[in-house]
Amino acid sequence: MAGEILVYVEQKGGAAKRASLEALTLGAKLAAARSSAAHAIVAGDSAADAAAECARYGAAKVLVLDTDPKDTHALAAAVAGVANDVALVLLAHTAKGKDLGPRIAGALNAPLASDCTAISNEGDTLVARRPVFAGKAIATVKPASGTLIASLRPNAVPAEESAADGAVENVSGAAPSTGLGAVLAEILAAADEKIALTEAAVVVSGGRGLKGPENFGMIEDLAAALGGAVGASRAVCDAGWRPHTEQVGQTGKVVSPNLYIAVAISGAIQHLAGMRTSNFIVAINSDAEAPIFKVADYGIVGDAFEIVPKLTEAVAALKAQG
Ligand SMILES: Cc1cc2nc3c(=O)[nH]c(=O)nc-3n(C[C@H](O)[C@H](O)[C@H](O)COP(=O)(O)OP(=O)(O)OC[C@H]3O[C@@H](n4cnc5c(N)ncnc54)[C@H](O)[C@@H]3O)c2cc1C
Structure with missing residues (x-):
């Protein structure tokens, strides 16, 4: 996967999260402009069902991980395990993305640009832009070399379908974490939250x-x-x-x-x-x-x-x- 782009796609019940599809759309466009490929990575129950949707949004390959996504520590290790030498690991800047991104960056010893509102190719370099100082300034982040980890603010780019091969590959992830770090006990959602x-x-x-x-x-x-x-x-x-x-x-x-x-x-x-x-x-x-x-x-x-x-x-x- 050297030089390619890997997008972690969150899914629930086999349906990919909108914010992840936005990240995948951006990843696919960036990859196309580099004459490279963007791949999706999904995990959890019904992950295989989300694979077809990932393909519709431009994933050249969909890696289906057998890791429990609630175990963020193990998930980060598993994503890092397949992300060696990629140009970019992209996530949605959701609660999950905020938790996962720094762990992947730590595992790969790679720079992290979180909450980006734009990412572009400048020559061979991927350049991320993110609001700082309560949105009063925009920071430009360029990795000196190697892999960049970035999370994309939801709604920063539209999710657009674009056909790709989307061949599904099953990947065996890291073993469950040993209990070190945070444990997700419960997901609390507002009962009447119709639209996130x-x-x-x-x-x-x-x-x-x-x-x-x-x-x-x-x-x-x-x-x-x-x-x-x-x-x-x-x-x-x-x-x-x-x-x-x-x-x-x-x-x-x-x-x-x-x-x-x-x-x-x-x-x-x-x-x-x-x-x-x-x-x-x-x-x-x-x-x-x-x-x-x-x-x-x-x-x-x-x-x-x-x-x-x-x-x-x-x-x-x-x-x-x-
Ligand atoms: C560390 C820190 C963190 C903070 N984090 C946040 C944060 O995350 N989010 C946040 O929102 N604030 C945050 N605040 C608070 C912030 O500084 C403001 O106090 C707060 O946003 C004010 O809320 P408001 O605009 O609803 O109220 P007010 O400032 O009281 O404004 C009310 C407005 O309503 C208008 N108004 C009154 N009647 C009418 C009417 N009939 N029709 C039309 N307009 C009317 C008034 O003209 C006024 O402009 C934070 C503050 C601190 C110190």
Whole structure:
């Protein structure tokens, strides 16, 4: 696999995670431009079922690992075991990717560029770009030589199908870890989380200007009309109006949807750190001087209680027209 690209694809029940398919799409494009190949690596129950999907997104080969993906330590060792001499090991910057990436980098003694929003070929070198200082600057990471490990922020690139061979190869991974390091005890997911916040194409977030938890119904309605997820500022989560799983920002989740609508959120730097790489930002705020307008593509100065229901109605009307 010398000089090739390896993409770790997360899967659940045989369906590949969207963010992983985005990483695979990017890996396949980078490989094609280098006249090389991108391969997918999947693990866990039903991994074999996810192989066909990986092939549709450009994997030249799909390596099916027999390692339990919950054992991140063993998984990292197994991925590192097949990643020798590759140019790039790419992962999605999800909870799993954040856990796995540094372990693979450690095992291979290779550099890690995490939470990248772009990766490109510059000659023979792979160059990763990642936001730093709460998104105020972009760091450019170039490996001096050897393999680069990188994780890609969800929604940074679209997932696109492109046929490849996708021949499946079964690989025997490392033995289960000896208990050293972290043990995944339980995966907690919000019971009503319909669309994962970090992967949603549309996020509608509410802030303290909404005055109380009882007023978040209109945020949920707008998010539902747009097929998106609900987010919130830390002020709102700290007040107990919304669960912390919905907090967007430096100490919450980093989201990068196509459309981010910030409703009654002032735009503190810590909030911007979690959403400023969104493709389109719409801000609704009664204060024309609110800092959120500095990062917004479209701004509406006015009362959220008047604007949001009208927006939801307009979206519903447009959808009704087909
Ligand atoms: C270490 C640290 C980490 C932090 N991490 C995060 C983080 O991860 N995420 C985060 O969000 N914050 C974080 N914060 C907090 C951050 O600094 C702000 O305090 C917080 O984001 C403010 O939330 P807010 O915009 O909802 O509230 P406010 O700042 O109170 O803003 C409310 C806004 O609503 C507007 N408004 C009021 N009424 C209406 C109306 N009727 N219609 C329209 N607009 C209206 C107001 O004009 C105002 O702009 C962090 C702070 C620290 C110190």
